[in-house]
Amino acid sequence: MALTEIYSTSSEAFTDRRQAAQTLVEHLEEYSGSDSLVLGIPRGGVVIADCLANSLDVQMDVVLTHKLGAPANPELAIGAVSEDGHLILDDQLAAITGASRRYIEEEKAKQLEVINSRVKQYREILAKSDVGGRTVILTDDGIATGATMQAAVWAVKAEGAAEVVVAVPVGPADSLERIAEDADKIICVRSPAYFGSIGRFYQIFDQVSDDQVLKIITEQAKRRRDHG
Incomplete structure (x- = not known):
């Protein structure tokens, strides 16, 4: 079970994604200037990842993993497929x-078709x-059911990540708890008792x-080249 750090149960809205990311940076300073890699889930999570990577001076990329939904409940992840076609399956849940x-x-x-369009x-x-x-x-701009983030965690662990940290501005406690079963660390700025939707926690x-x-x-690719 991951170490879970929730800093507030406030329902106060962030101004926008970039302001939310700056709030998140304050809790990620230990990774500043390291060999850590920030991966953003498209599309909102890419804005968050961009801010985190620039502020922490670490490399940034996108994660193109998609969840495999259950037959009668597409929001329930029974597995994930990565952009290289690798399948990660929860055999027990699938059964x-x-x-x-x-x-x-x-x-x-079906999910690979969506992934491949973005890979191109x-x-x-x-x-x-x-x-x-x-x-x-x-990272993402928030977690709702947590299925997409859970799929991303499974995928990067399968690819050999040494430590997987999930860092988000906002998310409900029950979803964070599920993700904590697979991640190594959870950092969430706000996790109010009543959640609703991610959008209600942003003015814009x-x-x-x-x-x-x-x-x-494109800017991150240039930054990567400049850093050698």
């Missing part, structure tokens, strides 16, 4: 939810980072466009 081998293969193919966009600009032996900080919560993501990863 309980009645996920047949055929269903799993079809769900994997993103990887021409920013090469995939090696996570092996590194501390990986996974505009949809992040693909163009915005491409701009960020």
Whole structure:
């Protein structure tokens, strides 16, 4: 079970994603200037990751893992597929939810199709980072059910990350508790008793466009080249 650090149960809204990220930076100073890698979940999480990486002076990338949803409950993750097609499956949960081998293969193919469309966009600009032996900080603009983040945790652990830290501005306690079963550390700025939706914790919560993501990863690719 991961060490879980929740700093407030306040429902106060952040101004926007960048202000939320700056609040999160204060609790990640121990990773400043290290070989740690910040991975953002597209698309809102990429904005958070960009701020964290720049403030902490660490490398940034995107995580293109997708969850495999259960047959009757797509929000329940029974596994994950990474951008290289690697399948991580919770065999027990798959059996309980009645996920047949055929269903799993079809769900994997569907999620890979979505992943591949983003790989074509993103990887021409920013090469995939090696996570092996590194501390990986996974981030998003918030956690709701936690299924997507859980899938990302599974994937980076399967790729050999030495430590997996989940760092988010806001998330409900029950979802954080589930993710803590697989991550090494959870850092969450605010976790109020009544959650609702992620958007209610932001004064400005505009949809992040693909163009915005491409701009960020282009800047991060240049930063990576400049750092050698």
